[in-house]
Amino acid sequence: MSEAVSITEIFRFCPRCGNRATCLGDNPFVCDTCHFTHYFSPVAAVGAIITDPRQRVLVIRRAKDPGLGKFGLPGGFVDPGESCENALRREVLEEIGLLIDNAVLLTTCPNRYCYAGTAIPVVDLFYLCRLDEDPSISLDKNEVISWQWCQCEPQVLKQMAFTSHRQALEVYMEKMGHRVSDR
Ligand SMILES: [Zn+2]
Known part of the structure; x- marks a missing residue:
């Protein structure tokens, strides 16, 4: 990288x-x-922290580089002329077949997207999406190998493909009143 x-x-x-x-x-x-x-200038990208009533986070396993096989949050790049909120809805729907309508901006983080030997500057916007019921998930297998609910434990955070995604989960944990240890 x-x-x-x-x-x-x-x-x-x-x-x-x-x-x-x-x-x-x-x-x-x-x-x-x-x-x-x-x-x-940085490219805008969005990520979804989708949570269940037990404060677990929906984590995907990435089906392509960068970060093939590692954990990530659903999301992607914002298209020209598109709002960040619409990009989030589109990307989450494309990747995991879930329509979200209650996203709230949680935090933003700089990121570097390294692909084919080139690193481009990115600014990631992370949105919190709370689910009250079990979602119906349908994966785009070109993008996502699998998904699971995770507690934001250190061994999960260490497997995140992007540092910015890990940092966003740490912000979420702190917001929920959990101290994140063993960084
Ligand atoms: Zn010229």
Whole structure:
């Protein structure tokens, strides 16, 4: 994961005019020739902390990289023109077949999404979704291997694919009045 190169380092040519970049690694990228400017601002992503009445959290096992086989929270990237709340509803519905309508923003965390050797900056928004009844879950097997209810114990937190997801679960636990030990 640490081998991924920052996206600021891979723009070797201006994507507008094609001239060689002299500002490699800078943020923003500014082309000397045509003045094309690109800010490497974080991409927005959303994650759902779906809980049952026993304060367990719905955790998925990821079916693809990054973090293949590790734990994650349902969610994904926000599309252009889409609200974060709609992205959350869409992603949760796509991944686990669950329609959520009571999501409340819990916390936000910076994240790095490392894929195919490149790391892009992300800001994750985590929403709390409390369920009163057992949900009917239907998995998209391309995205999710399996799902389970978990108490947020250290051995679960250590298996999270993304540090930001672990941090969000720690915020949830603290909100619920549990101290998270053994970080
Ligand atoms: Zn240019």
